[in-house]
Amino acid sequence: MALPVLHHAWKSSASRRVRLCLAEKGVRFESVLVDLTRGEHHTPEYLKKNPLGVIPLLVLEDGRALFESGTICEYLDETIPDPPLRPEGAYDRATMRNWIRHVDGLIGNLIIFNWKHSIAKVASQWSDAELAEKLRSIPSKERQEAWLRAARKPYTEDEQAEARRKLVALLDRMEEMLGSGGGWLIGGRYSIADIAVVPFVKRIEEEIAPDEVSQAKHPRVHDWWQRLQARPAFKVARIESFYD
Ligand SMILES: N[C@@H](CCC(=O)N[C@@H](CS)C(=O)NCC(=O)O)C(=O)O
The missing domain is CATH 1.20.1050.10 (Glutathione S-transferase Yfyf (Class Pi); Chain A, domain 2)
Known part of the structure; x- marks a missing residue:
């Protein structure tokens, strides 16, 4: 049977939450590592599954996609109740x-x-043209600003x-x-x-x-x-x- 596929990065905070939840539930999953510095979360294919352009993304066994770590964790707890990970009431x-x-x-x-640590080190090496192209593919203003800061304004x-x-x-x-x-x-x-x-x-x-x-x-x-x-x-x- 197909496994759920987690698109994530080891050091991503939101991904860490979902991995913790999957581990508590004992769920096996296929791991797809997303390299943020290569903009793998801003490609049209990725944005179709998660229009926010962030990780993590969980693609369920039937192909449906879920994003937002808190939401994914709640979904996992509803569908795999043991051990419970929400308070009662x-x-x-x-x-x-x-x-x-x-x-x-x-x-x-x-x-x-x-x-x-790693993101600013890579982003600061981009030329102005490369940076402008990367910024264009980022769906939110807030994250555009975060990448701009990483690249140019520590x-x-x-x-x-x-x-x-x-x-x-x-x-x-x-x-x-x-x-x-x-x-x-x-x-x-x-x-x-x-x-x-x-x-x-x-x-x-x-x-x-x-x-x-x-x-x-x-x-x-x-x-x-x-x-x-x-x-x-x-x-x-x-x-x-x-x-x-
Ligand atoms: N509220 C979202 C936040 C997701 C988020 O910010 N993910 C970060 C990694 S921890 C990310 O993808 N950053 C890349 C970017 O902003 O381009 C969630 O909890 O899933």
Whole structure:
């Protein structure tokens, strides 16, 4: 039988979420790696399947396509209920969706740190003509700007400090949510609410503000992070270092 096909990249935050979800569910999938620096997510064929021109994209066994990592994770949880990855009850599920939306809104702050590794290195080598052609194929204004910045205008120290501040505020918010006692962010069990934030915490701990994920600064987040990384799915999903 055909397997679902995941179009993704190992270091892409949104792809990491979907891989975590697939790993928790024990789903086998075919892996198609997308090279963002080659614009493989901006080709007409790709845009037909995901008009947003981003990864991940999950093509189901029957050929239908799904995009948006939070949506894909919810779909997987609805169609493969075991183990459950959404909290019980309509209110907690609604809260989970708002949380994912909140975290999604912070992605621009993560990009500032993530793209300086490989993406900016490649993009800064493009000629003006090459850059102009790449920008034309990008469907959203916001991402056009992100690529332009990567290619020509590195983020300033002030912009990086502001992005770091917003990402640390995410840890503050998590610390508060974890204070309600259940050990996980929403509804007392591990869920897509936790998965949504894993790629952020991984990068905050690795490079952006390592001492903030400490027992001293955010003790509940620190404990949550230890338990999260100990889950077998974390290894299977290959949430690995940006420096490798
Ligand atoms: N809200 C989307 C965000 C997807 C997204 O931003 N993906 C990034 C990688 S983490 C991407 O494709 N970036 C390439 C680009 O913007 O051109 C989701 O959760 O799936």
